[in-house]
Amino acid sequence: MPSSPRLGGVRARHLPCVPRRHGGPQHRGGMRRLPRFPGDVRPGQDPFRVVREAAYPRTVMIPYFEQPVLPLGPVKIHAFGVLVAVSMLVGIRLALRRCKTLSLDPDLCADLLFYLLIAAFVSAHLFAVLAYFPGEVAKNPLMLLKIWENISSFGGILGALFGIWLFFRWKSPPLPAGTAWKYLDAIAFAFPFAWAIGRLGCVFAHDHPGTVTGFPLGVSLSTPEARAYITYFYGAAGRLGELPEPGKLAGMAYHDLGWYEFLYTLLVIVPVFLSLDRKPRPTGFFPLAFLLLYLPVRFLLDFLRISDARYGGLTFAQYASIAGFAVVAYVLCRRNLQTGTRF
Secondary structure (H helix, E strand, C coil), rough: CCCEEEECCHHHHHHCCCCCCCCCCECCCCCECCCCCCCCCCCCCHHHHHHHHHCCCCCCEEECCCCCHHHHCCCEEHHHHHHHHHHHHHHHHHHHHHHCCCCCHHHHHHHHHHHHHHHHHHHHHHHHHHCCHHHHHHHHHHHHHHHCCCHHHHHHHHHHHHHHHHHHHHHHHCCCHHHHHHHHHHHHHHHHHHHHHHHHHHHHCCCCCEEEEEECCCEEEEHHHHHHHHHHHHHHCCHHHHHHHHHHHCCCCEHHHHHHHHHHHHHHHHHHHHHHHCCCCCHHHHHHHHHHHHHHHHHHEEEEEECEEECCCCHHHHHHHHHHHCCCCCEHHHHHHHCCCCC
């Protein structure tokens, strides 16, 4: 019997055994040999990798689905809006409970949360349209007034911080030095729990699409609806030429940045906060801890965005992440120098 032809410098008869998947010839107790490499092996390509990928094809885990909508007459209730509302209620309740645990005034905390939420929603909208859609704002300035459209979570964080500063600057009664940090600490501890629910709303809305990928946690492009969705965003960014041909695209996925942030918040930030809360922490610990955990990840994820405006290769949120990280480092250094202990 003639020897098997050489492919990529390795004889096909020396291929490693792989588990039987669809019947076929047996070999050594339920194992079979691949008689030859599937497809062509390009020069310099690892032939064993070709066989491995053919035997164990990469599968996409997350299916694409349309956002659930509940029509109530002329009004349509979207899953995103419901989850954002739930996240607000959960955050308020947890923050008030935390204030009671820390012997803080819950009424003062409730007033603070009101200022925080108003400033957060306004800032979330302005940040989104000015940072990510400056061209559309120039064409239609009335977009600035539609605060129910185009919101940015990062802008919401900045607005919340501004609302807290505004409250203690103009509204709050005189308080002992350092008390404002205690209230901020209580709110920051509750924030990741609410943030995770809000990010779940982003998952249902698919409003943070990233580049196409073969990553198993990406959202599948196997359906025509999913491919039309991602094609729209690539087209809006003028990047249609970067998409693979339709046959290959159907076997790929796209990065859903809202989904990634939801997983990171739920599986990393929330458990870390619960673990850190097992023993007393310095006042102001949790807002700084959240920023230290969140900002680097947000900075990296923004490289996967498709159509966001970039300035010098970075998005506005990435510059804000750098600035925020620098502020946190400054606060930590200043506190350590003042107290003489590690924060």
